[in-house]
Amino acid sequence: QVQLVQSGAEVKKPGASVKVSCKASGYTFSNSGISWVRQAPGQGLEWMGWISGYNGNTNFAQKLQGRLTMTTDTSTSTAYMELRSLRSDDTAVYYCARSAYPYNWFDPWGQGTLVTVSS
Amino acid sequence: QSVLTQPPSASGTPGQRVTISCSGSNSNLGSNYVHWHQQLPGAAPKLLIYKNNLRPSGVPDRFSGSKSGTSASLAISGLRSEDEADYYCAAWDDSLSSHVFGTGTKVTVL
Numbered sequence: 001q002v003q004l005v006q007s008g009a010e011v012k013k014p015g016a017s018v019k020v021s022c023k024a025s026g027y028t029f030s031n032s033g034i035s036w037v038r039q040a041p042g043q044g045l046e047w048m049g050w051i052s053g054y055n056g057n058t059n060f061a062q063k064l065q066g067r068l069t070m071t072t073d074t075s076t077s078t079a080y081m082e083l084r085s086l087r088s089d090d091t092a093v094y095y096c097a098r099s100a101y102p103y104n105w106f107d108p109w110g111q112g113t114l115v116t117v118s119s
Numbered sequence: 120q121s122v123l124t125q126p127p128s129a130s131g132t133p134g135q136r137v138t139i140s141c142s143g144s145n146s147n148l149g150s151n152y153v154h155w156h157q158q159l160p161g162a163a164p165k166l167l168i169y170k171n172n173l174r175p176s177g178v179p180d181r182f183s184g185s186k187s188g189t190s191a192s193l194a195i196s197g198l199r200s201e202d203e204a205d206y207y208c209a210a211w212d213d214s215l216s217s218h219v220f221g222t223g224t225k226v227t228v229l
Contacts, residue, residue, distance in 0.1 A: 035218065037164075044121055045156075045164065045207055047218035061217050095163055102218060103211035105154040107166035107175060 002026040004034075004096050004110035011116045012086050019082040020113045022096035029053045029077035035099040035106055036070065036081045038092040048094075050102035051079060059102040086117045122147060123208050123221035130227040131198045139224045141191040141208035147219055151211040153191040155184055158205040167206070168193060200228045 007021040022034060036048040049060035051070040058070050069082040079096060094113045097106035124142040131137040141153060155168040166175050168184035171191070183194045195202055208221035 037220075044223045045209075045220040047209075047220065050218075059216070062215070097164075103151060105152075105166055105169040105209075106156070106164075107169070109163045109165065112163050 002098065002108055004098065004108060006094075006096060006110040006113045009114040009116070011118065013119055014087055014117055016086050016117075017082060017084040018086060018115050019080055020094050020096075020115070022079045022081070022110050024053075024077045024079070024098065027098070029072075030074055032098050032100045033102070034070075034072070034079040035097050035102065037095045037097060037106070037109075039095070039112075040089070040092040043092075046092075048081070050099060053077075053079070083115075086115075088117050091115065091117045121222045122212060122215070122219045123210065125206075125208060125221040125224045127222070128225045128227065130229055131195075132229045133198055133200065135198045136194060136196045137198055137226060138195075139193045139206055139208075139226070141193070141221050143189050143191075143210060143219075145189060146214035147189075147210040147212040148186060148191055149189040150213055153184070153186050154209045155182075155193045156207045156209060158207065160204070164207065195226070198228055202226060203228050 003025050005023045010018050030053045033052045035050045051058045067084045071080045096110040099106050152170045156164040157167045158164040171186040172184045181197045206224045212219045
């Protein structure tokens with residue numbers, strides 16, 4: 001079955017960077033893309049951006065452009081999301097989800113990775 | 120910030136029908152599909168409805184979706200205790216060139 005497995009929880013200091021991985025299985029990675037969505041504690045969902053598993057093209061939310069990098073490793077069917085210059089309000093659970101295009105639906109979702117930013 | 124508006128809460132007794140609304144604008148719901156996600160307590164979201172009214176394999180037919188103009192709705196019929204969750208609508212926004220989510224609705228089974 002299609003599955004996305006994310007890396008474990010992270011604790012970072014303000015100003016640092018975090019890199020979260022998302023390993024896909026059960027489908028041909030290059031035939032689709034990956035979206036990243038985050039959820040601050042007790043809050044709703046926020047779309048961060050999308051990367052193509054075919055050619056690495058990206059589409060980012062304007063709010064995060066400049067601090068966000070997304071990459072893929074097709075040899076391991078893994079997507080990565082790196083967020084720099086972390087602030088306390090970046091504390092959230094970060095999810096990856098399969099999405100053929102940035103405007104497509106998300107299915108399935110990864111289990112989530114908690115990133116805590118604290119001094 | 121959420122550009123799709125949902126009621127913060129909805130409730131019903133077991134067996135009842137509950138409807139959740141999602142209000143947007145011409146740049147999102149007015150010109151693109153709406154999708155719905157269910158988030159059970161402490162869990163990752165799960166796709167419930169895609170392309171306005173289609174159910175992924177395994178989603179019970181108690182869940183149904185519809186869209187008209189700049190509004191959409193999710194209906195849960197035959198409400199069950201395991202339906203207690205947060206529900207989010209989502210759509211692409213042409214003006215923002217971004218995927219946008221609704222504010223979320225917490226469904227409680229009384």
